[in-house]
Amino acid sequence: MFKLDTRSRVAIYEQLMEQLKTMIIRDVLQKDEKLPSVRNLAQELTINPNTIQKAYRELEHEGFIYTIPGKGSFVSPLDKSPNxxxxxxxxxxxxxxxxxxxxxxxxxxxxxxxxxxxxxxxxxxxx
Structure with a gap:
C-alpha cells in the first residue's frame, strides 16, 4: 500500500502524508473510510508509531482526515470548491x-x- 524510501532526504512522515493525500485526492480512499490504526500501520511498515502519529496529525491539521477518539482516523469528505x-x-x-x-x-x-x-x-x- 505504501512505498517509503528510507534513503530519501524527505522525512518518512512527509512521504506517508503525500501518499495518503494522493490516495484521498484520487478517490482510492473514500470519504469517511477508516485509516489503518497507528499501531497496525507502524507494524506493517516497521517504523516508529510516533512517525505515523505525526503524519496523521498533520493530515488532520490540513483537513484531509479527522479523528474520533476511541474509534480511529477517517478520510474527510473533500470539498471540491476552491479553498x-x-x-x-x-x-x-x-x-x-x-x-x-x-x-x-x-x-x-x-x-x-x-x-x-x-x-x-x-x-x-x-x-
Missing amino acids: KKKLASLKQDIEQRIKEFLFLGGTKQELIDWLIQGSEREEGERE
Missing part, C-alpha cells in the same frame, strides 16, 4: 520556487514544458 486560502498559499510557494528556478539558470520555456508534461501526466493517471 482560496490554501490556493493563495500554494501560489505564493510556487512563485517563490519559480524565482529560484530562474535565478539558478532555468528558462521560462523549461517551466512551460514542465507544466504541460505535468498536467498531461496527471490527466493520464486519472483515466
Whole structure:
C-alpha cells in the first residue's frame, strides 16, 4: 500500500502524508473510510508509531482526515470548491520556487514544458 524510501532526504512522515493525500485526492480512499490504526500501520511498515502519529496529525491539521477518539482516523469528505486560502498559499510557494528556478539558470520555456508534461501526466493517471 505504501512505498517509503528510507534513503530519501524527505522525512518518512512527509512521504506517508503525500501518499495518503494522493490516495484521498484520487478517490482510492473514500470519504469517511477508516485509516489503518497507528499501531497496525507502524507494524506493517516497521517504523516508529510516533512517525505515523505525526503524519496523521498533520493530515488532520490540513483537513484531509479527522479523528474520533476511541474509534480511529477517517478520510474527510473533500470539498471540491476552491479553498482560496490554501490556493493563495500554494501560489505564493510556487512563485517563490519559480524565482529560484530562474535565478539558478532555468528558462521560462523549461517551466512551460514542465507544466504541460505535468498536467498531461496527471490527466493520464486519472483515466
